[in-house]
Amino acid sequence: MRSAVFYGKHDLRIEDHEMPKVGPKDVLIQVKACGVCGTDVHIYEGDKGAAEVTPPTILGHEFSGVITEVGSEVQHYQVGDRVCIDPNCYCGACDPCRKGVAHYCEHMIGYGTTVNGGFAEYCAVDERQVYKLGEHTTFEQGAMTEPVACCLHGMDMCEIQPGHQVVIIGGGMIGLLQLQLARLAGAAKIALLEPVESKREVAEKLGADVCIDPIHEDVKACLKEAGMTWINTVIECVGRPSTIEQAIDIAGNKAVVMMFGLTKPDETISVKPFEIFRKELELKASYINPYTQKRALDLIDSGRLDVSSMVYEICGLDRLADILGKPELRAKGKYIISPEK
Ligand SMILES: [Zn+2]
Numbered sequence: 001m002r003s004a005v006f007y008g009k010h011d012l013r014i015e016d017h018e019m020p021k022v023g024p025k026d027v028l029i030q031v032k033a034c035g036v037c038g039t040d041v042h043i044y045e046g047d048k049g050a051a052e053v054t055p056p057t058i059l060g061h062e063f064s065g066v067i068t069e070v071g072s073e074v075q076h077y078q079v080g081d082r083v084c085i086d087p088n089c090y091c092g093a094c095d096p097c098r099k100g101v102a103h104y105c106e107h108m109i110g111y112g113t114t115v116n117g118g119f120a121e122y123c124a125v126d127e128r129q130v131y132k133l134g135e136h137t138t139f140e141q142g143a144m145t146e147p148v149a150c151c152l153h154g155m156d157m158c159e160i161q162p163g164h165q166v167v168i169i170g171g172g173m174i175g176l177l178q179l180q181l182a183r184l185a186g187a188a189k190i191a192l193l194e195p196v197e198s199k200r201e202v203a204e205k206l207g208a209d210v211c212i213d214p215i216h217e218d219v220k221a222c223l224k225e226a227g228m229t230w231i232n233t234v235i236e237c238v239g240r241p242s243t244i245e246q247a248i249d250i251a252g253n254k255a256v257v258m259m260f261g262l263t264k265p266d267e268t269i270s271v272k273p274f275e276i277f278r279k280e281l282e283l284k285a286s287y288i289n290p291y292t293q294k295r296a297l298d299l300i301d302s303g304r305l306d307v308s309s310m311v312y313e314i315c316g317l318d319r320l321a322d323i324l325g326k327p328e329l330r331a332k333g334k335y336i337i338s339p340e341k
Pocket residue numbers: 037038039061062146147
């Protein structure tokens with residue numbers, strides 16, 4: 001089968017790979033759509049990100065497809081089922097798993113990170129990780145379930161209440177999802193900070209009350225003008241020290257600052273503890289997607305969450321190395337790989 005195999009920093013090869021072995025508890029998924037994620041970029045750049053990878057590995061953890069084979073002990077799925085997966089597989093037996101924080105599992109397996117994933121024609125997945133797509137959900141939308149699940153985990157920690165004022169920094173896919181989730185959580189006013197005009201336009205369509213170009217406009221003055229004088233939540237979706245510092249700066253009293261964007265492991269921010277003290281800020285971060293996959297699926301299937309407007313292009317495996325290596329391409333929006341193309 002055709003696959004994109006990661007061999008090391010900046011070394012991704014399209015190869016003919018042997019078909020995955022289907023264990024008794026596995027289903028074989030013919031991959032229809034697999035999202036290109038920031039985590040893939042971190043891996044491609046040789047950074048230690050959210051996941052540890054031992055090459056050679058087939059990357060790709062945001063995928064959906066059709067079941068073409070089931071192992072002898074599979075109970076809940078059949079050939080022909082349209083499914084997506086939660087790539088993070090927890091052992092269920094270690095201390096963190098038993099304490100209800102399974103995403104800190106000591107034996108975590110990650111499809112597309114620690115074991116082969118979805119940038120290939122087929123992937124074998126333990127049925128515990130499989131979810132059926134809703135009848136209204138396309139494969140491309142299904143591939144967005146994992147990033148939505150990650151966003152939901154972060155959104156839960158933001159504790160937004162109806163009537164709150166929320167600022168989202170960054171209008172990439174994650175920012176545009178968080179924007180909609182903040183709306184669904186009941187935010188009264190939402191501002192989005194994003195330098196790229198086309199992304200600000202999408203954000204406006206998706207319900208941002210005010211979109212600000214942080215390079216050419218005075219952010220605080222724009223917020224004030226929009227009546228946003230007490231920001232309850234700032235969700236940083238860029239992952240740069242400067243934008244995290246900005247998030248702390250514009251947060252209001254008692255605000256939650258959610259550092260959702262992933263920085264490089266060694267980057268630091270400069271913070272005045274006095275400012276955190278004075279405003280009683282809560283600095284939070286969100287790590288992967290524990291227990292949120294089903295809600296993500298249901299939200300997508302309900303049509304209340306638009307996961308299509310932020311997709312820039314659906315393309316074949318041969319484009320993947322280019323997309324991973326070129327930030328100017330990724331700046332255009334979300335890419336989804338269709339291995340059949
Ligand atoms: Zn991802």
